[in-house]
Amino acid sequence: MENTHDFHSPATNLIGIGAIKDLPLELMPYKLSKALIVTDKNIIKLGYVETVEKILKSLFISYDIFDGILHPDCTISFVEDALTYFKKRLNILKRSYHIIISIGGGTNHDCAKAVAIIATNGGSIEDYEGYEKMKNPALPVISINTTSGSGSEISNFAIIEDESRKVKMTIGDSKMMPIISVNDPMFMQTMPPDVTASSGIDVLTHSIEGFVSTEASPITDSLALKSIKLVFKYLKRAYENGNDLEAREQMMFASVMAGMVFNNAGLGYVHSMSHQLGALYNEIHGTCNGILLPHVFEFNSPSIPDERIFNINEIIGLEAETKKDAVNNIKHSIQNLCEDIKLPDHLSSIGFNENDLEFMSKNALKDICSITNPRKGTLTDIMDIFKAAI
């Protein structure tokens, strides 16, 4: 019986306090002469881009900086702005970029990946919505991460918001996997508490959804369980004191592991539904996940093997006699953690409008994250989960 579990990750992952110092050595063999940095003005203000500029200068790599990304999500218009800049510079320089370097969080990495796709495949980014739609490998991307959350720096997925259709497109293709990722907590200390909170819950969601996914494997299982443990131990600390480097470092590890989990095991309905809330209300991704995760977990629980439920329960440090108790424990633990880090626990607090329920539920079922959800839901089921979270 065929049962394969391919594992994709960047060829090189520089991880830990001071990891950025290893980047020059890793870049040297590529013999690069021209790079495009994709970032935003805030990251420049924090001095992180300057650190990378120094590295590029030391290697005689010339570069341009596109800093037109606004937050919180990567939209088609950011991608088009970056592409316009990219093409204009090419006309002036008559020389191609060898590489794109994204500096920032998931929004910046996703934008960089989208530019890298179009640079070698042409067309517009909507052409690549879905899975494995690219013909050619994307332009190589190096992703230097400044948040602990999205996992985009080590994934072959990009989430791009289509403002006109009010949906978030998921683009998945191993041909756009970054070649080098950098996760250095020194770049994460300035993450404000609200970003620490929402991106930390995104990490937890990646791990839990990946652990119960239909594509989970023993490799992703071990990464997911360790990541869940670290989030419950360190997220509150990182939220309460951004300068707690140990907590930052452990959350960074949790985020990297969770990124590897979802990239290889897939996600589920929390992400499918959360993408709709983000597209319609511009609400922060991790915040939406935190509200939905307990309800989706409860919905999925009949289809999750008992052992997996007890595994999660145990790794959080809880005891339960029955599966039902374990599900309740997990639900309440997620809700308590969200409360500790001041995230909302109801959709009503993020401006949810019941008139949008059917539209969002239909689109959630079409989202590619739904493919690996452990329990197949109907439109009514998805609507009921949204209602339970109101």
Ligand SMILES: [Fe+2]
């Ligand atoms: Fe996510």
